[in-house]
Amino acid sequence: MKEFKVAKLLAYFLLTVSAAFAADNPIWGEGRITNILGYGKADSSGLGPLFTLLQSEYFSTIFLGILIGVPAIYLLHYLVIGPKSFPHGGKKIKIFSLFNRVVHQLAAVSFIVIVPTGFIMVFGSFFGGGEFVRLCKNLHGIFTIVFAIVVIPMFIMWIKDALFKFEDIKWMAIMGGYLSKKQKPIPAGKFNAGQKAWYWVATLGGMTMIITGAMMYLLDFNMSMLTSMTGLSQIDLLRLAAITHNIVGFLVVALFFTHIYMSVFGVKGAINSMIDGHKEEEEVRILHSTYYNKLKKEGKV
């Protein structure tokens, strides 16, 4: 009997809450009038027509360009200049702790699901929509939870090594030495400028993706804190979220492809450092010379 009462109370509570939602629903309730009046007026944000233009004309084309262009550049690099390879079986240096690797691998798993499912949604009409693309949409959201859990620890554990320094300009000037076949020491700390760029895009960009994605997932949830902070109506916030999600998405996938190329193909055996935590001493000496010299000074190698 008691359970029944609790269930009844809960049902009443849910009904009241949903009724309240219906009345001041920011999308289909009272907020709808504000949303309609704000569309296309001279003093409006203009985000509605902007989103329509970008999504209908540009986003999928740019994503296609990245999907084909970035791997094409690396294929060319692989064929013309070739990968870097360092003698294996030499001394190894421990680079990444177990904690580093677990956090990284969880992020990796989530990215391996999130990025392709994102592409499938962008090219949804190619896949015919329906059940398959819907499943991808849901996986895209579910695996975001994994990434959301590890993004903060990842941000904290590598921030010190990822701060830009003067030598990063030098690294950029020679494109990290990847344009030459010669193996001479490259100016870079524990992370080179490219890795640092990826760190910032993956963490700050990743958090942006989580927030904008969550906004689109929640859709008509009350975001009054955000609306009063920005002065935008909720529908405009959603439009802004969609635009941001796509544009930051360009960066994330372009650098994600780069990261995969460098770790799997570009530098032979580089991926092992994320598996057993160790890098070849020779690889560190050449590709992360500043870091190597520091370790040497500390007597760690």
Added chain:
Amino acid sequence: MSMSRMKFYCDEARCIQCDGCSIACAEAHQLPVGINRRKVITLNEGVQGKEFSISIACMHCTDAPCEQVCPVDCFYIREDGIVLHDKETCIGCGYCLYACPFGAPQFPRDGAFGIKGAMDKCTMCAGGPEETNSSKERQLYGQNRIAEGKVPMCAAMCSTKALIVGDGESISKIYRQRVTARGHGIQGMPYGWGTAY
């Protein structure tokens, strides 16, 4: 001969905010609670001489922005201008809502995680891509009154005939007659049949 386009028009001088259209729509199509394909909104509420109500739903735009942004291309525009979509192709991403100037697309949430289901909107009582008047069409999109030669439910039920629907030319003809008879804009005083027609 090109077909004329079907249009909704809501006469703000006549709408009495009775909500009959949205209730008739919800009942006719057996919409789930929380989904309102049609809605009556009141503007300038409480401002004397400026307050008026209109009934809004999907406006079946000629250059429908929803159709332009859909990543799975689930929209199609009929020859008579009615904008429809395929719920079995729709993935419930919400982009059509962001593009829509009228906030027409809605997303019933289903499942344990409250995932957005396939989009639902006004079909101008013209069903969807399924076989006309099949039970599947009825279940997914509601009645297909257009196929039966009937006026969409909302306009049929409108007691003041504020909400009218038909081909663009006929609609503008009716509106022109009304304006000639009673003048333009919001009506401050009630008027009788003599003025109305």
